[in-house]
Amino acid sequence: MIRLHHCPQARSFRTLWLMHEMGLDFETRRYSFFDKSLRQPDYLALSPAGRVPALEIDGRVLFESGAITEYLVETRPDCGLGRFPGDAERADWLEWLHFAETMGQHIAILTQQHIVLREDWMKSPTVMRLEAKRLEKVLEVVDRVVERRDWLLPSGFSAVDTNIGYGVMIARRFVPAALLPAVDAYYGRLADRPAFRKAVEEDGPAEIYGRDFYEAPNE
Ligand SMILES: N[C@@H](CCC(=O)N[C@@H](CS)C(=O)NCC(=O)O)C(=O)O
Structure with missing residues (x-):
């Protein structure tokens, strides 16, 4: 039995x-x-920092989405979504896997600023603008690659497209999609995948991001 612990x-x-x-x-x-x-306490026993995802699998619990991605493709290599030691794309695959959390840190700060901190006096317009700009710079790295090909790696779709792809999906709420046309088209390709659509159906009612776009206020 595999059990995913998840927040929409x-x-x-x-x-x-x-x-x-x-x-x-x-x-x-x-x-x-x-x-x-x-x-x-029940949840902290699964994920000690109280974060999602946590995954019950193969008689243990794993947390950290990047580690989970790596574990899933390594233990079930027939899926073809990993790139293993010896593969010419291994280093790029690892780079993208971890780069997803570079994107994630800016999204987390923007989410905290715009959504989690409820009172205006708690928020910083400077931090909101700075982090949106930093997120845009990160997305430009993706943009330069996906303007040349459909997926992050030359050989085709892989698990790193899911890790980066989630970031791209949320980043669009903080950085206008029109600024990065290749990322926008990449998101369109991702959103067209049957597995993505199934995940969207099962995600659950939206709770964190109620707006399509969060504008950084002027000072
Ligand atoms: N680097 C971790 C980050 C996990 C994380 O912070 N998840 C957020 C949701 S996106 C969370 O659980 N936040 C709940 C909280 O901080 O209370 C991963 O990729 O799994």
């Missing part, structure tokens, strides 16, 4: 989507991002 719209979407790409059977347990259920 959170990084656990990466795992939800990837497992559909891999055609795995699994069950999903959903939590609210806001109601402190991730801080309950």
